[in-house]
Amino acid sequence: MNDAAAASASQTATDLNLDPYWMPFTHNRYFKQHRPLDRLLVGAQGAYYTTVEGQQLFDCLSGLWCSSLGHRPARIVEAVKAQLDKADYIPAFQVASPDTFRLAERIAAVAPGDLNRVFFTNSGSEAVDTSVKIAIAYHRLRGEASRTRIIGREKGYHGVGIAGISAGGMVANRKMFAPLMLPGVDHLPHTHTLKEMAYSRGQPSWGAHLADELERLVALHDASTIAAVIVEPMQGSVGVVVPPQGYLQRLREICDKHGILLIFDEVICGFGRMGDWFGAQAFGVTPDLITFAKCVNNGTVPMGGVIARQGIYDTFMQGPDYLVELFHGYTYSAHALAVAAAHATLDILHDEGVPQRFGELGRKIEDAVHTLKGEPNVIDIRNCGAAAAVELAPLPGQVGLRGLRLFEEGLKRGLLLRYTGDTIAMAPPVITTDAELEKMIEGVRACIRAVA
Numbered sequence: 001m002n003d004a005a006a007a008s009a010s011q012t013a014t015d016l017n018l019d020p021y022w023m024p025f026t027h028n029r030y031f032k033q034h035r036p037l038d039r040l041l042v043g044a045q046g047a048y049y050t051t052v053e054g055q056q057l058f059d060c061l062s063g064l065w066c067s068s069l070g071h072r073p074a075r076i077v078e079a080v081k082a083q084l085d086k087a088d089y090i091p092a093f094q095v096a097s098p099d100t101f102r103l104a105e106r107i108a109a110v111a112p113g114d115l116n117r118v119f120f121t122n123s124g125s126e127a128v129d130t131s132v133k134i135a136i137a138y139h140r141l142r143g144e145a146s147r148t149r150i151i152g153r154e155k156g157y158h159g160v161g162i163a164g165i166s167a168g169g170m171v172a173n174r175k176m177f178a179p180l181m182l183p184g185v186d187h188l189p190h191t192h193t194l195k196e197m198a199y200s201r202g203q204p205s206w207g208a209h210l211a212d213e214l215e216r217l218v219a220l221h222d223a224s225t226i227a228a229v230i231v232e233p234m235q236g237s238v239g240v241v242v243p244p245q246g247y248l249q250r251l252r253e254i255c256d257k258h259g260i261l262l263i264f265d266e267v268i269c270g271f272g273r274m275g276d277w278f279g280a281q282a283f284g285v286t287p288d289l290i291t292f293a294k295c296v297n298n299g300t301v302p303m304g305g306v307i308a309r310q311g312i313y314d315t316f317m318q319g320p321d322y323l324v325e326l327f328h329g330y331t332y333s334a335h336a337l338a339v340a341a342a343h344a345t346l347d348i349l350h351d352e353g354v355p356q357r358f359g360e361l362g363r364k365i366e367d368a369v370h371t372l373k374g375e376p377n378v379i380d381i382r383n384c385g386a387a388a389a390v391e392l393a394p395l396p397g398q399v400g401l402r403g404l405r406l407f408e409e410g411l412k413r414g415l416l417l418r419y420t421g422d423t424i425a426m427a428p429p430v431i432t433t434d435a436e437l438e439k440m441i442e443g444v445r446a447c448i449r450a451v452a
């Protein structure tokens with residue numbers, strides 16, 4: 001955007017009526033009182049956003065963990081434009097585009113083990129709801145209809161659908177909606193234990209035994225009531241909580257022992273961020289169902305989905321073949337624009353070795369982020385794949401205020417940071433240069449000092 005265009009956009013933004021838009025996961029009153037022009041974004045290119053005033057902001061979290069290739073890669077832009085010239089909307093029920101079949105085939109090819117059946121949704125939340133429905137229906141079709149219980153994890157984030165908030169463990173997302181929760185959900189303890197694992201580099205060596213709590217829940221509820229365990233391999237939204245070494249393996253063993261399905265919610269981990277195609281491969285554990293969204297098409301057009309083991313899909317394929325097998329789906333499942341963007345994204349992921357490059361970027365992030373140890377109020381630093389978090393001590397009685405202040409300091413320094421409570425998460429795009437990484441870390445250091 002040139003200076004004249006930015007000036008005129010800024011003028012318009014000053015007059016903007018902020019009232020009608022109820023902003024999601026946002027402090028609406030604070031935003032509307034402060035009218036922060038540096039939080040009105042009008043452009044995105046590569047690793048940067050442009051604000052309405054023409055300021056460039058380095059995108060420290062790849063949008064919301066979704067634009068992992070950077071914004072508007074030419075191949076994705078061209079693919080979406082070309083798709084619009086061919087077809088806009090193609091119904092998802094009883095008909096489909098050949099491109100959707102091809103996309104499912106390509107996703108299955110990079111998924112672990114025999115997870116090779118792909119159901120499309122439009123978001124991570126819908127993917128989670130879908131995976132839970134598949135798990136419960138699967139057991140019913142096998143004659144174990146009593147297996148309805150879902151086991152989530154404290155501090156887990158699985159989106160904001162009813163299944164997601166029930167299995168999730170972030171209290172603010174749950175407390176208002178207590179009467180809506182799925183019945184019979186229970187939770188594993190979280191693995192965010194600073195006393196034992198603060199400042200771990202990569203996977204903490206302590207904590208695998210926390211998975212044994214699943215045995216306790218099985219003893220409490222009986223395996224015959226439990227359909228599935230759902231966890232994020234690496235917990236992104238709560239602030240990069242990394243699975244202890246051996247923890248996911250232990251969960252897998254206990255699920256196998258008791259006939260419980262293991263769902264990996266890979267909405268953040270999927271499609272490269274962990275240094276492999278999925279967290280499943282990065283951590284060496286194959287689940288029964290994987291949920292994905294975000295990076296499947298670089299956040300270009302809403303898309304999510306579930307990848308199921310073939311045996312799960314096959315279990316649904318019974319009864320008269322002219323009848324629908326799974327009464328579930330969304331009008332916009334596999335939207336033509338989302339499919340086009342996903343094909344172009346997969347082309348880039350393959351051709352440019354993106355998962356491996358994320359592995360390399362992750363090693364640089366690890367070295368850089370841990371230099372922040374010892375800065376004022378820092379109480380933990382975590383990293384995993386190409387993601388890292390810095391946790392700060394909250395201001396007394398004002399959880400989240402230091403995080404907010406740090407976010408605002410970041411904007412002054414040209415950084416769009418993401419904070420959850422008083423934790424700053426960083427997961428920059430794969431195109432991040434060494435100089436940009438250094439600028440981000442040194443910017444965060446300056447912000448931490450500024451809010452001390």
Ligand SMILES: Cc1ncc(COP(=O)(O)O)c(C=O)c1O
Nearest residue numbers: 123124125157158159265267268
């Ligand atoms: C692990 C996980 N599951 C589900 C979701 C929800 O995805 P969406 O916001 O697309 O509904 C998210 C979003 O960040 C996530 O991180």
